[in-house]
Amino acid sequence: MELAHREPAPLQGGQLALGALMLAMANFLAILDTTIANVSVSNIAGSLGTSTSQGTYVITSYAVAEAISVPLTGWLASRFGAVRVFVTCFILFGLFSILCGMATSMNMLVLFRVFLGFSGGPLMPLSQTLMLRIFPKEKSHAAIGLWSMTTLVAPIMGPILGGILCDQYSWPYIFYVKAPFALAAGFLCWQLLRRFELPTCKLPIDKIGLGLLIVWVAALQIMLDEGKDHDWFESSRIVTLGIIAAIGFVAFLIWELTEKNPVVDLRVFRHRGYRSSMMTLALAFGAFFAITVLTPLWLQIYMGYTATIAGYSTAMMGVLAVFLAPIIANLASKMDPRPLVFAGVLWLGIWTLFRSHANMDMTFWQISLPMLFQGIGMPLFFVPLTALALGSVLPREMDSAAGLMNFIRTLSGAIATSMVNTGWERQTRYVHAELAGLTDQSGMAGRAMSLSGASDGQIRGTLDWLLQGQSVMVATNHLFMLIALLFAIAAGFIWLAPKPTHAVDTSAVH
Incomplete structure (x- = not known):
């Protein structure tokens, strides 16, 4: 045997x-x-x-x-x-x-x-x-x-x-x-x-735990996906989904923490290193996912990029990450991973703040190069964080810990997508309303277009399109500032994890 x-x-x-x-x-x-x-x-x-x-x-x-x-x-x-x-x-x-x-x-x-x-x-x-x-x-x-x-x-x-x-x-x-x-x-x-x-x-089979998991996750995901289209909590449908998700989540937590054979082992959160890593992951990956959602939308709708070209620009973030990931993983196995995570998340935040000064006249490379350098922070943040989280749990808890880590990452991405889409739309409307009264107050632009043969409808359409483009640009920059702040907060959370007494060795985890 x-x-x-x-x-x-x-x-x-x-x-x-x-x-x-x-x-x-x-x-x-x-x-x-x-x-x-x-x-x-x-x-x-x-x-x-x-x-x-x-x-x-x-x-x-x-x-x-x-x-x-x-x-x-x-x-x-x-x-x-x-x-x-x-x-x-x-x-x-x-x-x-x-x-x-x-x-x-x-x-x-x-x-x-x-x-x-x-x-x-x-x-x-x-x-x-x-x-x-x-x-x-x-x-x-x-x-x-x-x-x-x-x-x-x-x-x-x-x-x-x-x-x-x-x-x-x-x-x-x-x-x-x-x-x-x-x-x-x-x-x-x-x-x-x-x-x-x-x-x-x-x-x-923990049938009750499984049932509660399906109920609250499905309700939350549908609420996040449909919230913007139904004006969020102004809709009784979204309110109902929110109540179901909240009650289901609390019931799920109580049941899983008291069940002898839970379908999801939440007890891995008793490890402070794992718990702190997941807090950092939820905030930092949500912020990272928000900028990867927002950037191609802005490029396609308002900068005139095709889906393919917008994709090439966004993909710049992954170029350096591909080459640096194995090097940083080796480094994380030989030293305290917390400074690496802190530096990586802060690096992402600094470059997000730099990108919050964008304008409508930027070229492809002016947009893409900052994202290329920003990508350095991706493996710096994620690779040592993974090593720290998995090295904080017992060997028999590895599968549960890895599953929950991926679940938190998936959920934070879904929440970030919903929030950034809603925030972008609302901020654009607000800025548009603020700028509308300041646009062409002297009437010079309207007269110039009228003299060139444009009709009143064409003049209004042109001015509104220019105004909408600038409103979106201001709203995008504001959101990038908020996302940069979120990165900074996430970076601080990693110091709640205890210092490893030795280099984190995940090879012993099965």
Whole structure:
């Protein structure tokens, strides 16, 4: 029996490279799917004969299902085995991607997106823990760096890839393109990783905990997605969803903390290092996601960029992060990670503040270069934070801790998206109203356009468009200032974590 439980030797050489690539791909594809459909909603809705507002359910359905399945990862891995769950979800992810592309109605597409979200959710935390399991102890920093790199780059790449596929081909290809990679990689992962399977534990299903999780997460996600369209709490629908989410969340917390075999192990929050890391993650990743949502919207709607070019500009943030992630992971394994996290989050905030002085006359490179340098902060923040969080929990709590970490990241991204869209719209209206009385008070611009042959309607339209563009620019800069402040607050939270007594070693976590 002793031999059966012995940890297998890590992978070496080509097998290690292939295994790492497959695991990184799983994480990349699952996160990519959260943003790849964002720029294609109008095309999908038009093709399937529904409104754009109904088309947003393509995004919502995946986000809700993923948010529900991510925190269940720890229980699923204990009950059925991490490798079995990972491979099954990976193959199902490929199959449901094909079915999404073949959908002939919005209802069918939303249903398949729900199943796609359920399949994709566990891929993120399990790819993280399996990466640590297959790497030799002395190379664990490379595992953290590789996984973190895909986590940061995937949400930026989603709109670019989605825009290119939608513009050059048609919307089903944003789903088809992932399928062959997922199916082939799922098969290879089973061949490579099945010897790393740990003994399972026949835990009973916490049906009440699962039910409460589904209720409050679904209510919260739908509230966040529909709030702006229904004027938030002026709508009885949004109020009802908010009450359901709040009551469901409190009931879920009470139940899970008192249940003997909880479906989500919230007890990992008793570790101060993990708790403080999650506070920093929630604020900093929310701020990071807010700027990645806001930037392409501004570039496309008011700067005249195509979805593809706006995507290229936004993707600049990921260029340096790709190269720096393994280096910073190595550094984080040899020193106290807290100063690295602090420096990374503060760096993101400083460059966000720098970008809050933008104007409508900026060129592509004037917009993109600050984002290139800002990207240095991404691996500085996320890589050592991941190492600190995972190094703060017990080995048996790894799957639960990784699942909750991904859940918090997913939820903070959803909340940030909703808040930044609402805040941008409201601030634009406010600035527009303030500037309207100050525009062309002398009437010189109107007379000049009138002399050139423009009608009164054309003059008003032109002035209003110029005014709207400037209002959006001022509103965007104001939001960037607020986001920079949020980064600064997030940076401070990391000092609540205790100083590690030794370099954080996540290779010992299984």
